[in-house]
Amino acid sequence: MKKQRPVNLDLKTIQFPVTAIASILHRVSGVIIFLSVGILLWLLHLSLSSQESFQQVQTIIDSLFVKLIIWGILTALAYHICAGIRHLLMDFGYLEESLIAGTRSAQAVLVITIVLSLLAGILVW
Secondary structure, X not given: OOOOOXXXXXXXXXXXXXXXXXXXXXXXXXXXXXXXXXXXXXXXXXXXXXXXHHHHHHHHHOOHHHHHHHHHHHHHHHHHHHHHHHHHHHHOOOOOOOHHHHHHHHHHHHXXXXXXXXXXXXXXX
């Protein structure tokens, strides 16, 4: 039996709840962290190779583009840690598993991440 209900496949018209946005961002931040480990390890290896290489890394890090990348990595790390702590608190029963508690905790994670992102921006620049 086929149901004759409307199907909306246009993602631009769908309003995602804050809990869904928080979940998607948690996955995206995990991928960003995974990919950035290679960049950070390369910079660490280069900086520890010799004194000239260390000077080269300092020159690389002083560019605006690299500072933006490092700021993005720190922001992704801050979000992933905050969202991970939120999930752990829910798993251990410290946060109620209801729609209201989930929405409020997702909003809190987003606000905390914005504050940490601003602090990371101050740290980078």
